[in-house]
Amino acid sequence: MLESLLERIDHEEFILLSEDIKSSLAEHHIWLQRINLAIATRTPIKEHSFIAEDGHRHCHFGLWLANIMAEEEFDSPIFDQINQLHVKLHLKGSELIYSLDLGHPLDESLYASFLDTQRQFFNAVLELLEFSVISTHQFDPTTKLMNRRSIHSILAHEKQRMEKTKDTVCAIAMADIDRFKAFNDRYGHDLGDKVLEHVASVFNSAIRRYDSVARFGGEEFLFVLPDMTIKDATNTIERVRKKLSTSPIESEFGPLAVTASFGITQLCPHCNTEGSLKRADVALYEAKARGRNLCVSVDASKLLQHRELCSVDPSEEQLQEIIQKYCEVI
Numbered sequence: 001m002l003e004s005l006l007e008r009i010d011h012e013e014f015i016l017l018s019e020d021i022k023s024s025l026a027e028h029h030i031w032l033q034r035i036n037l038a039i040a041t042r043t044p045i046k047e048h049s050f051i052a053e054d055g056h057r058h059c060h061f062g063l064w065l066a067n068i069m070a071e072e073e074f075d076s077p078i079f080d081q082i083n084q085l086h087v088k089l090h091l092k093g094s095e096l097i098y099s100l101d102l103g104h105p106l107d108e109s110l111y112a113s114f115l116d117t118q119r120q121f122f123n124a125v126l127e128l129l130e131f132s133v134i135s136t137h138q139f140d141p142t143t144k145l146m147n148r149r150s151i152h153s154i155l156a157h158e159k160q161r162m163e164k165t166k167d168t169v170c171a172i173a174m175a176d177i178d179r180f181k182a183f184n185d186r187y188g189h190d191l192g193d194k195v196l197e198h199v200a201s202v203f204n205s206a207i208r209r210y211d212s213v214a215r216f217g218g219e220e221f222l223f224v225l226p227d228m229t230i231k232d233a234t235n236t237i238e239r240v241r242k243k244l245s246t247s248p249i250e251s252e253f254g255p256l257a258v259t260a261s262f263g264i265t266q267l268c269p270h271c272n273t274e275g276s277l278k279r280a281d282v283a284l285y286e287a288k289a290r291g292r293n294l295c296v297s298v299d300a301s302k303l304l305q306h307r308e309l310c311s312v313d314p315s316e317e318q319l320q321e322i323i324q325k326y327c328e329v330i
C-alpha cells in the first residue's frame, strides 16, 4: 500500500512528511489526553471543537491531513484509511464529551470503541511515520536515487530468489562517469552535482519499471536488472550509454557532454554478491582502460572453469587477467 509513494515522493518530501506527522501527532495526543482526563474526572469540556460533529476539521492533524490529501503525489490508500479512522475517532470523542457535558453516565461500550479506534488510528499513523523515516534513509539526496544500502537489500532479495528458483537470472551493471574529476576541476563542484542529478535522471528514465538503479558511491552507479540475460542486459545498458552520451547537460557554459563507462555481468549462483559486484567493477575498469564511454560485459557462465574465482576471494589482478580473456567489448 505504501510502496507507490516511493515513486512520487522524494527525499526532502519524506523528511517533511516525517516532521509533519510527528508534530501533528503531538497535538493529537494533547487532544486525546484532555478527553481521557475529562472522562476519568467527570469534568465537562464546553469547547466547540470537542463537541462538534466535524471535530476532525478543527484539529491540527485534520488540517494537515486535508492538505496532504489534496496533493496528487500523496494519493495513497494509507491516507484514506487514516482519514476514516481520524473522522471516526473525533465522532466518538465528541459523543463522549457531549454526553459528559449533559451529565449522563459514561457509556462503557462507546468508550471501549473510542479506545479501540484510538489504537487503530495510532497504528496506521505510526506505520506511515515508520515508512517515511525509513524512506529518508533509503535515498541519496543529490540524485534522489536509492543509496548503496537500499540497493544491497535488492541484491540480497534477487540472490535469494536465484537460490529458491532454479534458472532465475539477474544482471547487474556498474557505471562510472568519465573524467569527472576534470569536470569538477574545470566547472566547479556545484555543476558537478548537477551532472550527478542529470546522469541519474537519464539512467532512471532508460530502464524498465522493475529494474533499479542506485547511486553506489561518489560518481558510481549500480543497475540491477532482474530476469535479464547477459545478452539482454548488454543491449539495455548499451542503449543507456548511448542515451547519456547524446544527452548533454545544459549549463551557463553551454551544453556539456557527459559520458560514462559500464561493466556488465550477472549475479552468479556460485559466488556471493560481493564476488559479482567485483566482477562488474573489474569489467568497468576494463571499459575505462579501453578508452571510456564503453560497455564491457563479462558472462559469468563463461568463467565456470575458473571456479576458484567464486570459491575464494580473487584478487583484482587475478580477476582482471581472466576477465580480459573473456570479456566482450560492445
Ligand SMILES: Nc1nc2c(ncn2[C@@H]2O[C@H](COP(=O)(O)OP(=O)(O)OP(=O)(O)O)[C@@H](O)[C@H]2O)c(=O)[nH]1
Residues within 6 Å of the ligand: 142, 176, 177, 178, 179, 180, 181, 182, 184, 188, 189, 190, 191, 192, 193, 196, 217, 218, 219, 288, 292
Ligand atoms: N561534484 C561532485 N563530485 C563528486 C561527488 N562524489 C565524488 N565526486 C568526484 O568524482 C571524482 C572522481 O574522480 P576519479 O575517481 O579520479 O575519476 P574520474 O576523474 O571520473 O576519471 P575516470 O573514472 O578514470 O574516467 C572526484 O573528483 C570526486 O571529488 C559528488 O557528490 N559531487
